[in-house]
Amino acid sequence: MIVNRALYREAASATLAIAAILLVVMALMSMTFLLGRAARGEQSQTVVYTLLGFQTLSKLDVLLPLAFYLGILLTLSRWYRDNEMTVLAACGVGLMHFLRPVMILALFFGAIVSAGAFYLTPLAMRQIDNVKNQVAHRSDESLISPGVFTESPGTGHIFYAEKVLDNGDLEGVFVSSLETGREAVMVAKSAHPYNEPNGDKFLALHDGTLYDGEPGQPDYRILEFETYNLRLQPKKIAQAPVSSAGLPTIAMLNELRDRDVNAEFHWRLGKTLALFVLAMYAMAFAYTDVRRGRLSNLFVAIVVYFVYSNLLGIGETMLQNGSVSPLAGIWWVHGGMAAVAAYLLWQRAHNRPLVSLPVRWRRG
Structure with a gap:
C-alpha cells in the first residue's frame, strides 16, 4: 500500500x-x-x-x-x-x-x-x-606532552618538557630516574630521541646537569654534561x-x-x-x-x-x-x-x- x-x-x-x-x-x-x-x-x-x-x-x-x-x-x-x-x-x-x-x-x-x-x-x-x-608498552618519549609531568609505567622515569617540537625534539627537559638504584635528576636545555641499529631506544640530553644521590649525603654529586644518552628500557608487548x-x-x-x-x-x-x-x-x-x-x-x-x-x-x-x-x-x-x-x-x-x-x- x-x-x-x-x-x-x-x-x-x-x-x-x-x-x-x-x-x-x-x-x-x-x-x-x-x-x-x-x-x-x-x-x-x-x-x-x-x-x-x-x-x-x-x-x-x-x-x-x-x-x-x-x-x-x-x-x-x-x-x-x-x-x-x-x-x-x-x-x-x-x-x-x-x-x-x-x-x-x-x-x-x-x-x-x-x-x-x-x-x-x-x-x-x-x-x-x-x-x-x-x-x-610504548616508548617513553611518545608519551611526553608539553607542560605535563609524565610517568613512564614500569621504568621509574618521570619526564617533563616545556616544548615538544614537530620533529620530536624536546626543549626545557626534566627527567627523574631511579634506574641506577638511587635517585637521579637531570635537567637539560634540549633532548631528542633516537634508535640504535639493534632497536634499542635512547633519549639524548644536551647541555644539562645531573643531580645524583640524596642531597646532604657524602656521595651526592652534581655533574654537568654536554650529552647524556638515557636508555629507554624496551618493553615486551604482551597480548592483551x-x-x-x-x-x-x-x-x-x-x-x-x-x-x-x-x-x-x-x-x-x-x-x-x-x-x-x-x-x-x-x-x-x-x-x-x-x-x-x-x-x-x-x-x-x-x-x-x-x-x-x-x-x-x-x-x-x-x-x-x-x-x-x-x-x-x-x-x-x-x-x-x-x-x-x-x-x-x-x-x-x-x-x-x-x-x-x-x-x-x-x-x-
Missing part, C-alpha cells in the same frame, strides 16, 4: 537522522574525555582518534534501537498531529494496520543491530584493548587479555557456563529484542493530544526507555551474581516489558485510555 511505503520512507529517514545526531553527540563526548586524558599525560595523543573510532563503532548497536524507537514515535506522532491518522481511520486503516510494516522495518534495523552486537562491538572492544595495551565484552560470539557459545560470559551473551541478544519491544511502545505512545501538548508523549516515551534500560542493567547484574538462573537470563525483563507494551497498544488501538483510573478518582 502507498501508506506503508510512506511509513517506510519517513520512519527510516527519521531513524537514520536521529542515529547520526546521537553518534555525533556521543563522539564529541568521547573526544572530550580522550583529549582530557591526553592533555594530562595519561594517554598518548597519537591514539586519540583511533580510540574514538572504535568507541563510536562499539556504541552503534546501543544507539540504533533508541534511534528507531524515536523515529517511529516521531513519525506516527506527526501523522496524528496533522490528522493523517484520523483520515486513515475513517478509511478503515487503524493503528493495528501499521504493526506489520513497523515490524518489517524493525527486522531490517534489527539485522544491523545484531551484526553490531555479535560482531562489530566485540571486534571494536578487542581493538580498544589492544591499542591501550600497546600504549602502555580478552574481556567478556570483546569475546567473539563463536567462542562465547562454548563458555556459556561462565556467569560473566552468559550475562554478556544475553546482553548482546537483548539489544535486538529490545528494538522490537520499543517499536510497540512507540506505536502506543504516538497518539498526540492537542490539549496536552506535543512533548507529553515524548517525555513518557523517554521515561519508559530509561526504565527498560535500567531493568536490563539490573537483570545483567543479577545474572552475573547468580541471583537468576542462566536459563532465565534477562528474558523476564523483555517478557514483562513486551506484555505491558502489548496491553498499551491494544488499549490505544481500541481508543481507550492507556491507564484506566478507578471510578472514584475520575472527575464526575
Whole structure:
C-alpha cells in the first residue's frame, strides 16, 4: 500500500537522522574525555582518534534501537498531529494496520543491530584493548606532552618538557630516574630521541646537569654534561587479555557456563529484542493530544526507555551474581516489558485510555 511505503520512507529517514545526531553527540563526548586524558599525560595523543573510532563503532548497536524507537514515535506522532491518522481511520486503516510494516522495518534495523552486537562491538572492544595495551608498552618519549609531568609505567622515569617540537625534539627537559638504584635528576636545555641499529631506544640530553644521590649525603654529586644518552628500557608487548565484552560470539557459545560470559551473551541478544519491544511502545505512545501538548508523549516515551534500560542493567547484574538462573537470563525483563507494551497498544488501538483510573478518582 502507498501508506506503508510512506511509513517506510519517513520512519527510516527519521531513524537514520536521529542515529547520526546521537553518534555525533556521543563522539564529541568521547573526544572530550580522550583529549582530557591526553592533555594530562595519561594517554598518548597519537591514539586519540583511533580510540574514538572504535568507541563510536562499539556504541552503534546501543544507539540504533533508541534511534528507531524515536523515529517511529516521531513519525506516527506527526501523522496524528496533522490528522493523517484520523483520515486513515475513517478509511478503515487503524493503528493495528501499521504493526506489520513497523515490524518489517524493525527486522531490517534489527539485522544491523545484531551484526553490531555479535560482531562489530566485540571486534571494536578487542581493538580498544589492544591499542591501550600497546600504549602502555610504548616508548617513553611518545608519551611526553608539553607542560605535563609524565610517568613512564614500569621504568621509574618521570619526564617533563616545556616544548615538544614537530620533529620530536624536546626543549626545557626534566627527567627523574631511579634506574641506577638511587635517585637521579637531570635537567637539560634540549633532548631528542633516537634508535640504535639493534632497536634499542635512547633519549639524548644536551647541555644539562645531573643531580645524583640524596642531597646532604657524602656521595651526592652534581655533574654537568654536554650529552647524556638515557636508555629507554624496551618493553615486551604482551597480548592483551580478552574481556567478556570483546569475546567473539563463536567462542562465547562454548563458555556459556561462565556467569560473566552468559550475562554478556544475553546482553548482546537483548539489544535486538529490545528494538522490537520499543517499536510497540512507540506505536502506543504516538497518539498526540492537542490539549496536552506535543512533548507529553515524548517525555513518557523517554521515561519508559530509561526504565527498560535500567531493568536490563539490573537483570545483567543479577545474572552475573547468580541471583537468576542462566536459563532465565534477562528474558523476564523483555517478557514483562513486551506484555505491558502489548496491553498499551491494544488499549490505544481500541481508543481507550492507556491507564484506566478507578471510578472514584475520575472527575464526575
